[in-house]
Amino acid sequence: MSARPPGGGTPGKPQPAPESAARRAWLGVAAAGLAGVVLAPGIRLIEVAQAQSTGGSPGGGADPKVRWGLLIDTTRCASGCTECVDACNRENGLGTPSRSTDARWIRKVEIKEIRTGRTASLPVMCQHCASPPCVDVCPTGASFKRADGIVLVDRHTCIGCRYCMMACPYKARSFVHEPLTGQLPDVPRGKGCVESCTLCVHRIDRGEKTTACAQACTQAGHGAIVFGDLNDPASEISRRIREIQTTQLRADLRLDPGVRYHGI
Amino acid sequence: MRGRLVLVIAVVLGATAAVAATAGRTPAPVIERATKGERCVEDTATMRRNHMRMLEHQRDDTVHGGIRGAKHSLKGCIDCHASATTGSVAAAPGDFCVSCHAYAAVKIDCFDCHATKPAAGAVGVRR
Amino acid sequence: MDSLAAARHETRNYWILVAAGLLVTGIGLLAAHSMEVHGHAITGMDNSIVWGLPHVFAIFMIVAASGVLNVASIGSVFGQAAYKPRAPLSGLLCLALLAGGLMVLMLDLGRPERVIVAATHYNFRSVFAWNVILYSGMAAIIAVYLWTMFERRMNRWSKPAGIAALIWRFVLTTGTGSIFGFLVARQAYQSALLAPLFIVLSFGWGLAVFLLVQSTMYAWNGRELPESIRARLSRLLAVFVAASAYLVAVYHLTNLYYARQSEFAGFILFGRGGDALYAVLFWLGFVVLGSVLPLALLLAPRLRSARATIAAALAVIGGAFAFLYVFIIGGQAFPLEIFPGHAASSAFGDGQVARYAPRLPEWLLGIGGLGAAFLLTIVGVRVLDVMPHDDLAAGQG
Numbered sequence: 152m153s154a155r156p157p158g159g160g161t162p163g164k165p166q167p168a169p170e171s172a173a174r175r176a177w178l179g180v181a182a183a184g185l186a187g188v189v190l191a192p193g194i195r196l197i198e199v200a201q202a203q204s205t206g207g208s209p210g211g212g213a214d215p216k217v218r219w220g221l222l223i224d225t226t227r228c229a230s231g232c233t234e235c236v237d238a239c240n241r242e243n244g245l246g247t248p249s250r251s252t253d254a255r256w257i258r259k260v261e262i263k264e265i266r267t268g269r270t271a272s273l274p275v276m277c278q279h280c281a282s283p284p285c286v287d288v289c290p291t292g293a294s295f296k297r298a299d300g301i302v303l304v305d306r307h308t309c310i311g312c313r314y315c316m317m318a319c320p321y322k323a324r325s326f327v328h329e330p331l332t333g334q335l336p337d338v339p340r341g342k343g344c345v346e347s348c349t350l351c352v353h354r355i356d357r358g359e360k361t362t363a364c365a366q367a368c369t370q371a372g373h374g375a376i377v378f379g380d381l382n383d384p385a386s387e388i389s390r391r392i393r394e395i396q397t398t399q400l401r402a403d404l405r406l407d408p409g410v411r412y413h414g415i
Numbered sequence: 416m417r418g419r420l421v422l423v424i425a426v427v428l429g430a431t432a433a434v435a436a437t438a439g440r441t442p443a444p445v446i447e448r449a450t451k452g453e454r455c456v457e458d459t460a461t462m463r464r465n466h467m468r469m470l471e472h473q474r475d476d477t478v479h480g481g482i483r484g485a486k487h488s489l490k491g492c493i494d495c496h497a498s499a500t501t502g503s504v505a506a507a508p509g510d511f512c513v514s515c516h517a518y519a520a521v522k523i524d525c526f527d528c529h530a531t532k533p534a535a536g537a538v539g540v541r542r
Numbered sequence: 543m544d545s546l547a548a549a550r551h552e553t554r555n556y557w558i559l560v561a562a563g564l565l566v567t568g569i570g571l572l573a574a575h576s577m578e579v580h581g582h583a584i585t586g587m588d589n590s591i592v593w594g595l596p597h598v599f600a601i602f603m604i605v606a607a608s609g610v611l612n613v614a615s616i617g618s619v620f621g622q623a624a625y626k627p628r629a630p631l632s633g634l635l636c637l638a639l640l641a642g643g644l645m646v647l648m649l650d651l652g653r654p655e656r657v658i659v660a661a662t663h664y665n666f667r668s669v670f671a672w673n674v675i676l677y678s679g680m681a682a683i684i685a686v687y688l689w690t691m692f693e694r695r696m697n698r699w700s701k702p703a704g705i706a707a708l709i710w711r712f713v714l715t716t717g718t719g720s721i722f723g724f725l726v727a728r729q730a731y732q733s734a735l736l737a738p739l740f741i742v743l744s745f746g747w748g749l750a751v752f753l754l755v756q757s758t759m760y761a762w763n764g765r766e767l768p769e770s771i772r773a774r775l776s777r778l779l780a781v782f783v784a785a786s787a788y789l790v791a792v793y794h795l796t797n798l799y800y801a802r803q804s805e806f807a808g809f810i811l812f813g814r815g816g817d818a819l820y821a822v823l824f825w826l827g828f829v830v831l832g833s834v835l836p837l838a839l840l841l842a843p844r845l846r847s848a849r850a851t852i853a854a855a856l857a858v859i860g861g862a863f864a865f866l867y868v869f870i871i872g873g874q875a876f877p878l879e880i881f882p883g884h885a886a887s888s889a890f891g892d893g894q895v896a897r898y899a900p901r902l903p904e905w906l907l908g909i910g911g912l913g914a915a916f917l918l919t920i921v922g923v924r925v926l927d928v929m930p931h932d933d934l935a936a937g938q939g
Contacts, residue, residue, distance in 0.1 A: 212480040213479075248889075251590060251891065252582075252583050252587075253589075254589070258888050258890040258892070260881075260890075261887050262884040263885050284726060287668065288667075288669065288725075290664075290668045290674065291664070291671075292664070293663070297481065298481075303478065305478045310652065310654075310656045310657060311651045312651055313592040313593060313652070314668075317725055317727075318725050320726070320880065321880055322589075322880070322891075325589050327581070328582040328588070329581035329582075330580075331528075334528065334529065336490055336493070341527040341528030342581045343527075344653065345652070356483045401882075404726055404727075524655075
């Protein structure tokens with residue numbers, strides 16, 4: 152790697168020969184042409200980007216007047232029972248997660264208060280926050296909050312950077328670490344994208360006002376999970392929340408989750 | 416300079432001829448008749464030209480707007496066009512989506528995530 | 543050797559180095575391809591440790607890229623004559639490291655074929671998205687800056703270009719630090735100190751890389767770096783290392799002080815709660831190797847020498863990798879505190895320190911990024927006139 156002899160400042164430097172002047176001009180034109188070829192598709196990209204801003208159509212679908220949420224009564228939640236988890240895995244085609252790379256949209260957590268020794272068991276899933284940190288940090292906007300409060304991942308736009316997984320305080324999100332087959336038609340999911348509990352959005356959009364976990368818990372006779380519209384004062388969930396004491400996980404973070412817990 | 420230009424043109428033409436000679440390697444698309452319904456949601460020419468744009472628009476309506484079962488839904492396509500033999504639109508090389516896309520060499524990644532088979536008990540064309 | 547044989551020997555060495563760079567980069571790209579085809583299951587990452595070894599390499603390169611431009615800034619913006627001839631090499635290294643780091647980051651994505659989506663779909667609230675603009679803008683500004691230095695007619699614009707590069711670089715490194723600082727969820731990160739910390743770290747890491755590359759270039763050309771310049775750069779590196787150690791100390795002291803952070807501080811600093819690896823890496827890697835040893839080599843009168851400066855630069859870089867491993871991976875390994883005051887356990891790793899062991903594809907991808915930076919530097923040094931001309935500088939004053 153030898154240095155070329157220092158140029159400017161030394162007197163008597165020869166003028167560039169005519170061939171090299173023509174070559175420089177040609178290089179300049181070629182560079183300009185190459186720049187044009189490289190940049191021109193970007194003009195189309197602006198079109199594409201502006202065309203993307205549809206995001207929701209009038210009529211049908213997500214209703215902004217509604218806010219879907221869950222109430223989980225941990226006093227009715229039995230340690231060792233995994234009805235909600237199994238139902239979610241069946242409903243969404245998640246299989247039976249066993250490895251640390253397997254996706255878990257809901258999990259049972261056993262907690263024990265360190266000072267008092269009081270134990271509780273409860274399911275934890277995406278908390279569908281009103282101010283979701285995962286939505287703030289997603290570079291492409293794939294992580295978004297729907298008009299009715301459900302926080303989802305648009306897998307058409309997700310590039311798999313996992314920043315939302317870093318940002319979530321509840322470890323709600325999972326990353327798909329390998330190619331998948333046999334997905335359910337209602338729940339598309341695939342390698343390289345991030346996913347989490349959808350509040351069974353495919354059911355809600357069909358008009359079924361319940362999630363798989365809530366339904367399974369009720370059918371098993373525990374009734375620990377209630378699903379409903381937090382914005383409707385007459386809904387069962389709103390009535391229960393007015394009557395009993397409930398708390399949000401990490402309420403100090405002021406994210407206003409849509410999932411509330413009683414008994415912890 | 417002119418000699419070089421002639422050489423470049425000759426190489427390009429020769430390469431094109433060589434590539435063209437291999438035509439017929441890729442099987443022509445097999446358009447299997449749809450298993451359900453009378454006709455598609457749009458006419459064939461429109462579908463061939465615009466199905467990608469329809470699907471891209473529809474997916475935003477579905478994911479962000481929660482609109483399901485609309486005219487251009489992907490599940491709707493799969494419900495009708497799943498092959499009678501494989502039950503899928505992308506399993507075998509002759510299946511509906513794969514067959515044309517392989518011929519046109521346009522890679523699609525829809526089925527990295529989307530199911531290729533209709534749901535059990537799926538209804539046919541939705542309007 | 544007569545001059546023709548020497549030139550041929552040099553050309554042969556150049557092509558050998560280029561081949562080595564291509565090989566390392568190529569292996570990294572193959573590893574990335576394997577990750578894309580098989581998914582991240584072939585790496586050591588999982589749903590607890592989502593950013594692994596590739597991020598350690600990438601963030602080192604990006605932070606060092608910002609810092610290596612310091613040398614040029616001190617020359618162009620602050621007018622220090624000894625640094626002016628070093629500015630082109632500094633700019634080249636910035637571009638090379640930025641390219642290497644971004645290559646690793648983009649290839650580590652779950653869907654790297656969709657990286658263009660980051661340009662067409664833009665979330666203006668995301669600091670990651672701001673960084674997309676900042677990194678590409680940095681590359682453009684450096685290109686312009688280099689042009690103002692090489693094109694004689696543009697030389698008078700090199701100071702404004704240098705100022706623009708300086709400001710942009712500060713914003714960029716603030717953005718890199720804020721990627722972590724804005725994460726309220728994790729006890730390792732939720733801190734405004736991280737942005738200035740990354741800026742100061744960048745000064746030290748960048749200068750260390752610059753010193754290594756510069757001394758290698760001088761050695762290859764059979765030239766000697768003037769002792770006065772070497773002494774100045776050594777003292778500057780010592781200042782940066784001390785400042786970095788100070789900010790890291792403040793960060794940990796504050797964590798030790800807060801009751802709610804004490805468990806995390808005990809884990810990171812003393813290995814309490816499981817997996818002492820991070821404590822060992824922090825103390826032996828960052829504190830001893832990355833801070834104390836370089837300070838001794840650079841400042842102690844009996845130890846100072848040209849060799850000691852190079853050893854110190856290498857030690858700083860080793861300490862950098864140790865710091866980033868503890869920061870990025872240790873920060874994720876410590877469990878999220880979803881139920882303060884409670885011990886939690888689940889099948890998803892709640893309440894447990896996560897285990898992580900990087901696997902081969904991650905090493906290859908990270909090293910491939912270093913290879914890409916190396917390759918760009920080798921070609922750039924060959925093609926451009928970046929060798930510092932101290933005799934010219936002395937003449938021009």
